[in-house]
Amino acid sequence: GDSVTQMEGPVTLSEEAFLTINCTYTATGYPSLFWYVQYPGEGLQLLLKATKADDKGSNKGFEATYRKETTSFHLEKGSVQVSDSAVYFCALVVNTGNMLTFGGGTRLMVKP
Amino acid sequence: NAGVTQTPKFQVLKTGQSMTLQCAQDMNHNSMYWYRQDPGMGLRLIYYSASEGTTDKGEVPNGYNVSRLNKREFSLRLESAAPSQTSVYFCASSEKPPGQGFTGELFFGEGSRLTVL
Numbered sequence A: 001g002d003s004v005t006q007m008e009g010p011v012t013l014s015e016e017a018f019l020t021i022n023c024t025y026t027a028t029g030y031p032s033l034f035w036y037v038q039y040p041g042e043g044l045q046l047l048l049k050a051t052k053a054d055d056k057g058s059n060k061g062f063e064a065t066y067r068k069e070t071t072s073f074h075l076e077k078g079s080v081q082v083s084d085s086a087v088y089f090c091a092l093v094v095n096t097g098n099m100l101t102f103g104g105g106t107r108l109m110v111k112p
Numbered sequence B: 001n002a003g004v005t006q007t008p009k010f011q012v013l014k015t016g017q018s019m020t021l022q023c024a025q026d027m028n029h030n031s032m033y034w035y036r037q038d039p040g041m042g043l044r045l046i047y048y049s050a051s052e053g054t055t056d057k058g059e060v061p062n063g064y065n066v067s068r069l070n071k072r073e074f075s076l077r078l079e080s081a082a083p084s085q086t087s088v089y090f091c092a093s094s095e096k097p098p099g100q101g102f103t104g105e106l107f108f109g110e111g112s113r114l115t116v117l
Helices: none
Strands: A003-006 A011-014 A019-021 A023-026 A031-038 A044-050 A056-059 A062-065 A075-077 A086-094 A106-111 B004-007 B010-013 B019-025 B031-038 B042-049 B064-068 B074-078 B087-094 B112-116
Touching (some): A019 A106, A023 A031, A023 A086, A031 A062, A044 A062, B019 B087, B031 B074, B042 B064
Parallel strands (some): A011 A106
Antiparallel strands (some): A062 A075, B004 B019, B019 B074, B031 B087, B087 B112
16 A cells, blocks of 8 residues: 655754655555645644656745655755744655545754 | 634543534535544544545544534544544545545644543
8 A cells, every 4th residue: 555654753953954854655656745744733734745756846945856766755944943843744645536645744843 | 714623622531421523614625534643653534525425434433423514514423432532633624535636735624632531
């Protein structure tokens, strides 16, 4: 079946540090890939997505590139802020007939 | 601009008690979902409703029932709560159902934290 594996957290960084959260996947078909973010006390919200190989999704300074050859979709940000502290979920959907499959989530804590 | 609204936000139950979690969306979405979130296990789908009048089991349906009351509302019921159902529950919606143009974007409520003693 389909699955998503994320690095375990928490990831603790100082403000302005570079962020990478790793995400790899296995899929039975050709997936679309997503990053969702969950801020404290809130529900998840879509951060960015990519629908085909080599696509780069970006939003709020975050980026992730769809790498088919390594089955990865790593999330990056050049300079994190305290307000980026949240839990980040990688997810995939294989064609539009299936449900989203979520990874386990990675908690990011950014210290001033 | 409410989006997806869940009630209650917090609830404590004793083993064997029943309760219903309510969810409503004001985006005219066709599909609605109930997930549970547990530490280290990400989100797991309990039930979903592709469209008004239909419901289907997800990954972990045992111990739960759902009702799609109308296009806006989708409730989750625990008939006899167990400690294993202690979790944070999220309702979500999507414009289109899986298999009919689902883009992968879900809109989530703020969650309902349930503790079963």
